[in-house]
Amino acid sequence: MTVWDVAVIGAGAAGMMAAATAGQRGATTILLDHADQPGRKILISGGGRCNFTNLKADWTHYRSENPRFCRSALARYRPRDFLSLVEKHRIRWHEKEDGQLFCDESARQIVTMLEDECLAAGVQFQLECSLSDIRHDGYIFTLDTSWGAVQARSVILATGGLSIPKLGATDFTLKMARQFGLRVVPPAPALVPFLLEEPWPDLAGVSLQVTAALVGQKKPVFTGGMVFTHRGVSGPAILQISSWWESGQALRLNLLPGQDAHEVMRAVCQQRPKAHAPALLEALPSRLVRVLVAGKLDERPLAEQPGKAIRALAAQVNDWVLNPVGTEGYLKAEVMRGGVDTRDLSSQTMEVRTVPGLYMVGEAVDVTGWLGGYNFQWAWASGVAAGQSAAER
Ligand code: FAD
Structure with a gap:
């Protein structure tokens, strides 16, 4: 032989x-x-x-x-x-x-x-x-x-x-x-989309730039695109962080990388006091803003909204915590x-x-x-x- x-x-x-x-x-x-x-x-x-x-x-x-x-x-x-x-x-x-x-x-x-x-x-x-x-x-x-x-x-x-x-x-x-x-x-x-317990199917296809990290870990941090899916979240920054994710860990997303959301919103409130909540975050997709604002700000003009509510919204924008229940698994993972x-x-x-x-x-x-x-x-x-x-x- x-x-x-x-x-x-x-x-x-x-x-x-x-x-x-x-x-x-x-x-x-x-x-x-x-x-x-x-x-x-x-x-x-x-x-x-x-x-x-x-x-x-x-x-x-x-x-x-x-x-x-x-x-x-x-x-x-x-x-x-x-x-x-x-x-x-x-x-x-x-x-x-x-x-x-x-x-x-x-x-x-x-x-x-x-x-x-x-x-x-x-x-x-x-x-x-x-x-x-x-x-x-x-x-x-x-x-x-x-x-x-x-x-x-x-x-x-x-x-x-x-x-x-x-x-x-x-x-x-x-x-x-x-x-x-x-x-x-x-x-x-790894390099795999996340599943969320309560995804936002209405946001499917909405994309934006974020930084993504894991709660309790300073590194790594990835800046890049994120996209909502019918079952959770995906996009380059999300796929990157998935390679470090362990079951039970929460994700930290900054939806306005490099910007202080509270500063941005304060400037809008000062310049356009008669505008309404969606005006606060014009850099973000409007469908997403509606989700973020819901339950925090109401229909009144910005000048009448409580400062506390605006601060809470800003904190969420700069530090949004999501709790994945899992990933899409090997079926969708780019690598092991x-x-x-x-x-x-x-x-x-x-x-x-x-x-x-x-x-x-x-x-x-x-x-x-x-x-x-x-x-x-x-x-x-x-x-x-x-x-x-x-x-x-
Ligand atoms: P593979 O390329 O997977 O090759 C393994 C080979 O082994 C296959 O031919 C398979 O048929 C064979 N094999 C498996 N089991 C057996 C067996 N029991 N007996 C005989 N043969 C067997 N990486 C990038 O850097 N850039 C990209 O653009 C990129 N895009 C990707 C897109 C997708 C959708 C996916 C899934 C992955 C992507 N990757 C990308 C990752 C990249 O494809 C892999 O990391 C790379 O192919 C790994 O090379 P490998 O030779 O180790 O394995």
Whole structure:
């Protein structure tokens, strides 16, 4: 039976990057996936345009129990390195806010690019291939697959996270991690909308800029868009904070970031004493203002409204506390947080410390990026680190 130098499991972002890297370094490489096509999450990413990296990506943009773990891989394969690859394949791109890079045309270009890199490096694809187990005799790994046994000197596990089950997400890497005695940080949906016990379906679609934080925690704080949904709240700032949320925690939202709502309202009261309550918050969507004002201010002109009521409204605007009852879960989560505990991996190579030749990369590892291209950058960087090391064994 052929013994491959490297077998990569999962033809997604990290797996294709790892396989291409290993193949380019001369390793005979096979890439296995249970799906009928590679890179399905890449195809739906960034609204179909793939936010393929973020120029600002460094270790400070990730959540992990071991925050500096990702530093080495990210420093050795930078956003500019991936951008050079994109440009080599003549894929046109543009920068949105905050260093986020997207394809001008389609996410498919990124998948095609990675497939081409793999094929040029001699990687053999084995799609529609299910795996049931991995065994290790101390030297060779044997993979039990629906196509029969596959043997390799190194195995790179890159089966991603649990989000979007309809795309075939599985916990295979986590299962194997436990089987090989590794610790797993409990996984949970992240970059995910919140559910509220009493949502405001009438506000669905209303959006505004906010800062979002968690009650009782100074950091992190995210400024960005928020949108009301039929069942709760979503939008970039909300998705970002969801990655830090634990069940039972309350959210703190500032609906007028950088402004003192009381000052703003006082000025309106002085300048337009005959106006009515909605005039107080003209910077906010009027449908939302109606909800905020209800029960605090009445129909009288501003000059006749009690100062106490105006102060209470201002306090709510700058510090609105919402109590999520949960999240939309893996069905809507952009990523999974938690995963293989990084204390059991080498930060240089992503190799399992106790099982030479076994590597774990990408979203399955406890490194969760912010929204905005950071998760792909981690997939590329961790894939390259493992691919290089596996090829050199
Ligand atoms: P994946 O890319 O998910 O690849 C895992 C692969 O493993 C898949 O091909 C899967 O079929 C295969 N697999 C799974 N289980 C098995 C098994 N048991 N046997 C064999 N094969 C298996 N991140 C960004 O940075 N920018 C974005 O614009 C962005 N947009 C996103 C939009 C959506 C809707 C979603 C859901 C995610 C988005 N992400 C984005 C996150 C990003 O897609 C992931 O973080 C990234 O794909 C993770 O790469 P990965 O290789 O670890 O896993």
